[in-house]
Amino acid sequence: MSKFIDSAIIAAKSRYKRIVLAEGEELRIIEAAAIVSKEGIADIILLGDSTKILSKATDAKLDISRVKIINPAESTKLEDYANLLYQLRKDKGLSADQAQKLATNPLYFGCLMIKSKDADGMVAGSINATGDVLRPALQIIKGKKGIKTVSSCFIMALPDESLFDTGVMIFGDCAVLPDPTSEQLADIAIASADSAKTIAGIECPKVALLSFSTKGSAKHPLVDKVNNAVAILKDLKPSFEFDGELQLDAAIVPEVAKLKAPNSCVAGHANVLIFPDLQSGNIGYKLVQRFAGVEAIGPICQGLAAPINDLSRGCSVYDVVSVVAITALQAI
Ligand code: ACO
Helix, strand or coil: CCHHHHHHHHHHCCCCCEEEECCCCCHHHHHHHHHHHHHCCCEEEEECCHHHHHHHHHHCCCCCCCCEEECHHHCCCHHHHHHHHHHHHHHHCCCHHHHHHHCCCHHHHHHHHHHCCCCCEEEECCCCCHHHHHHHHHHHHCECCCCCCCEEEEEEECCCCCCCCCCEEEEECCCCCCCCCHHHHHHHHHHHHHHHHHCCCCCCCEEEEECCCCCCCCCCHHHHHHHHHHHHHHHHCCCCEEEEEECHHHHHCHHHHHHHCCCCCCCCCCCEEECCCHHHHHHHHHHHHHHHCCEEEEEEEECECCCEEECCCCCCHHHHHHHHHHHHHHHC
16 A cells, blocks of 8 residues: 555544445445445445345455445435436436436436535446546536536556655546646646645645647647646646646656756656646556556546546455545545
């Protein structure tokens, strides 16, 4: 377990945030629920058929006696939640019947629990695609007040904890926005700097907006998109250091930074990397994860009014416990 996750677990412990695990019948999720409840990291609510869940737990000798199990289809709250969903989405064309059916979907039910203040956060994605986990969150929970763009980041825990001051970097957005506009890139930079401070413990985020060009070395509309995002940030005057457009080597290697961007306040020392689109971000984090042995924690959603986080379908029990701890931290 990385030092970063250790400290997230310590910070989340005994705060008893109520975290919904929507894929409650999945064995990895039941195992994670047993660990989380035993360690006191959060109060867990598993969604699913209680007979199936309890029988899997018994077969695997897991103690889930402190875990709450709710079957959405049999819940006494279903009617209220379906009404709430109908009220929230009727203007978007959702009928009362459709709302009734959709509310039994655990991914929607979990979000409706949070919206109704019956839970504080949700984790899902072990058996559902990212888009299916995020859509109900975007429709029901929506962005925090004043936030236009919901995005995501990965916390990259490096094997050498002395690197980049804290041994932790933030990569954004590697999971949500397929092709962000310049405005959305600026929003991603702001949200990622905030996640760096509040979740990853990076006191001074240095944000690099990445490109295949450094300071005008290439001319292309894709480079302009990144430069426009930098211009938007300059107008907004956020409280963190940022620069772009920068190539990856100029962003993180001091010797290259001296040559390519000598006047940059960020180049050579960036600890928050903003990728220009989802193709580069998603491929980029997986390259670092697979080739460099870096632990990639996330994707952590940024900007939602309540914490809802996605899992990779290839996630381990440890990954689930880690993301639950971070979700509980976000909920505090
Ligand atoms: N920020 C804020 N609001 C948003 C965002 C966003 N990023 N995206 C969509 N919305 C809003 C929409 O405006 C809409 O609002 P409204 O219906 O209230 O008017 C609502 O959320 C729902 O939007 P939909 O159109 O139903 O959803 P959409 O089809 O846009 O899907 C989604 C959003 C699911 C996030 C989509 O962008 C997506 O699939 N992204 C890629 C996910 C993915 O596959 N990632 C890669 C794998 S992850 C990994 O490898 C770790």
